[in-house]
Amino acid sequence: MIPFMSFRFSLVAAPLLILAYGVLRVLDGLDGSRGPGLAWTAGHLAFMAALVLFVQIFWRLRAMAGRDVLSTASAAVGTVGVVTLLGQFGVDIVVGFAAADHAAMTPLFEQVRSVPGMQPVLYDVGPYLFYLAQLALVGQLAAMRRVRAWLPVLVLAYLALPIADKDLMPLGAVFLLVAFLPFIRAARPAASLS
Template sequence: MAFAAPLLLLAYGVLRWMDGLDGHRDKQGAAWIVGHLAFFGSMVLFAMIAVALFRRTRMGRRIAAVAAAVSVFGVACFLWVIVGDLSASFRDRWPLPGPLEITGPLLFVLGMSVLLSLQVAAGRVPVWSPILFFLGYLAISVNLDLLPLAALVILAATVPLGRPGTGSRRVTPAVSRLH
């Protein structure tokens, strides 16, 4: 999941870029549809990552539970928009309320950043992991054309999660090593 989620996001970014080469986006074209399906899959995997990070958290369980719930809620907002992009009838019948269009993605990013930060505190991922994750999504919010680059930054952030033994490894947190 740690590799597949950002790689699907990268596929979406590349397909989105290819779709816009002629100056407009073809909302019925193959690049649009396949790209959005890749984006949908990416977001489902990110929700699964959020739940997995919650499950592996030992210290700060309550914070992790809230962060995971917030992340999954944010993913649900993303999925709602993606389905609306793929189906005009869905979007017209059930539009995502305006405030959720802004807060949903923000909640996802903040929740994942907290979950990754808890993994830093537990000594399971490097300190740059949550920072890169946040910066990747910040780049997307600045300009959607930065999606391919942002996906690579997010991949760099999640790679440590995919290392063998990361989920079960018990590393003494840096804070407790000081005592």
């Protein structure tokens, strides 16, 4: 069983790492292009660290929802989404290291996307599983009245803001952190636990 403190750490660290990615992404774009470089790589590594933490978050939310078929499917789908996003961000980092400048990144990305299956798995379908699982698990917990009804609204705002404008990702990460606050409080270890 995962210790309570570890779960609480993940609930705080994951949104903060997404916030770091969003801020670094904005900073990276100040010169008119994104990548390659330090901000590109550091931002991607921050998001990848958040993704790893989300595996634990998904499975703990599943436990909070009663480990039923729906929560298990949501956690499994979310984990698949994590794996695909790790693949996508891994490609981004490798391309960033391989390219001399931003213009040189485009043909490298085109090479990756031309590999059969890569476009749907790493870009078109796979990553969305990560986001859908977040909404599904929090939505299920709200439907079960284990969390307040406004939590899925915050998660939805966190998911929608980057779709509207990727530069809004830092604000979305703040919404996610606020959405996780009730889980953080609920995960506090009892005084009898060591």
